[in-house]
Amino acid sequence: MFTSLLALVAILPAFVKAQSPIWGQCGGKLSLLASTMNAPYSLRHLQAKDGFLAGPTTCASGSTCTVSNPYYSQCLPSSAGGGGGGTTTVGTTTTPTTTIGTTTASAPTGSQTPDAGNPYLGHNIYLTPFYAAEVTAAAANITDATTKAKALSVAKIPTFTWFDTVAKVPDLGTYLADASAQGKSSGTPMIVQIIVYDLPDRDCAAAASNGEFSIANNGQANYFNYIDQLVAQIQKFPDVRVVAIIEPDSLANLVTNLSVQKCANAQTTYLACVTYAIQQLNKLGNVYSYLDAGHAGWLGWPANLSPAAQLFTSLYKNAGSPSFVRGLATNVANYNALQAATPDPITQGNPNYDEIHYINALGPVLSSAGFPAHFIVDQGRSGVQNIRQQWGDWCNVKGSGFGQRPTINTGFSAIDAVVWAKPGGECDGTSNSSAARFDFHCALADADQPAPEAGTWFQEFFVTLVTKANPPL
Numbered sequence: 001m002f003t004s005l006l007a008l009v010a011i012l013p014a015f016v017k018a019q020s021p022i023w024g025q026c027g028g029k030l031s032l033l034a035s036t037m038n039a040p041y042s043l044r045h046l047q048a049k050d051g052f053l054a055g056p057t058t059c060a061s062g063s064t065c066t067v068s069n070p071y072y073s074q075c076l077p078s079s080a081g082g083g084g085g086g087t088t089t090v091g092t093t094t095t096p097t098t099t100i101g102t103t104t105a106s107a108p109t110g111s112q113t114p115d116a117g118n119p120y121l122g123h124n125i126y127l128t129p130f131y132a133a134e135v136t137a138a139a140a141n142i143t144d145a146t147t148k149a150k151a152l153s154v155a156k157i158p159t160f161t162w163f164d165t166v167a168k169v170p171d172l173g174t175y176l177a178d179a180s181a182q183g184k185s186s187g188t189p190m191i192v193q194i195i196v197y198d199l200p201d202r203d204c205a206a207a208a209s210n211g212e213f214s215i216a217n218n219g220q221a222n223y224f225n226y227i228d229q230l231v232a233q234i235q236k237f238p239d240v241r242v243v244a245i246i247e248p249d250s251l252a253n254l255v256t257n258l259s260v261q262k263c264a265n266a267q268t269t270y271l272a273c274v275t276y277a278i279q280q281l282n283k284l285g286n287v288y289s290y291l292d293a294g295h296a297g298w299l300g301w302p303a304n305l306s307p308a309a310q311l312f313t314s315l316y317k318n319a320g321s322p323s324f325v326r327g328l329a330t331n332v333a334n335y336n337a338l339q340a341a342t343p344d345p346i347t348q349g350n351p352n353y354d355e356i357h358y359i360n361a362l363g364p365v366l367s368s369a370g371f372p373a374h375f376i377v378d379q380g381r382s383g384v385q386n387i388r389q390q391w392g393d394w395c396n397v398k399g400s401g402f403g404q405r406p407t408i409n410t411g412f413s414a415i416d417a418v419v420w421a422k423p424g425g426e427c428d429g430t431s432n433s434s435a436a437r438f439d440f441h442c443a444l445a446d447a448d449q450p451a452p453e454a455g456t457w458f459q460e461f462f463v464t465l466v467t468k469a470n471p472p473l
């Protein structure tokens, strides 16, 4: 087999020369395992030789090949100033800020005593220039004028910024400096919203978002260093408040997926890493943390509520009950309604068929166990309901629309804010079955395809989010 491969390698240069279209792949790793498992040999498998893509490495004119992550380089529009993680230069121009509801008193940040109430009160939310650049570049490629205008308006809606590799951490310093300047000039302090997302053996029950660190290879120490670097950036700007979502899916996997070997193996390390993250961030005095808590269709099943509450509470108490841990984030990167008009048929059997039912069921259990039961809820891609074939489908759900806008006027006292945590248009996972991080969910009938690597731009999906937004953009 090795000899046959060598013989065929000679034909590669012809393909290597082809250009990748805008938004297409121009470099990155493919899975050797997937490639060698399959026969007969196809070009796709040849491309997987050595684990690196041997496809086009150059981009169509008007776009530039930009490294998004170790798995994927993408042709991004040159005019938009990039958009690839870690390599993007953000301008020094002042980005417009936005409020997400009526604000009242403003508390000073940088204190050692957290606000008693909603940390979003009295602040404006920083618009990350990275997402604004992605959206602006995407809009430039939409021809229909109405859709283009709607797409552009998304750049003014605050989303969280995911720090999914250590290489991106310096960007946080840029954003905080920018936010600090904006806060000073407007007189209203700013919030920068971040997602801490770099655990070793990340995404232990799936493949699409496997990360850069592995437990077997110094992962915990690498993670502690990642947290230290985040802390070093944040402590330079005590006047800016940070709201952090801690490690999507990690603790939920420890509640329900310990039967998965990779999760069982990761349990101790996840707990040590999340504990370190909340303790170190807590020392800063300006970071309010929400631990990720899955969603209604995961920890919201009645049998999971109590084990989930126990895990959150024991982790919190063992960490010394850090006072700036404000509560939990739900539905991050998922598609559930906050309050469904009627239960989606796929939720059958679970009385907690939407996020508010889940929160109302979990909150009292948390409170009685001594955990702060405040919530933020991602509604970024929840505009269209009843489009999944199964509740467990999470990858690029076809027909999704942008959802309720971020607000602190949530209508529910337990919910501090409706947020957009997943930047709409960034992919959930590749549908390429030869890719190292291929997850079968991304090739299901209700998953939009062809889809690029997790975290990279998915233009067609974005356009659908825009056109199907509910409420409309």
Ligand code: BGC
Pocket (backbone or CB within 6 Å): 162, 163, 164, 208, 209, 210, 422, 423, 426, 427, 428, 429, 454, 455, 456
């Ligand atoms: C990806 C990350 C990305 C995030 C936000 C996750 O699914 O794994 O790389 O930053 O989504 O788009």
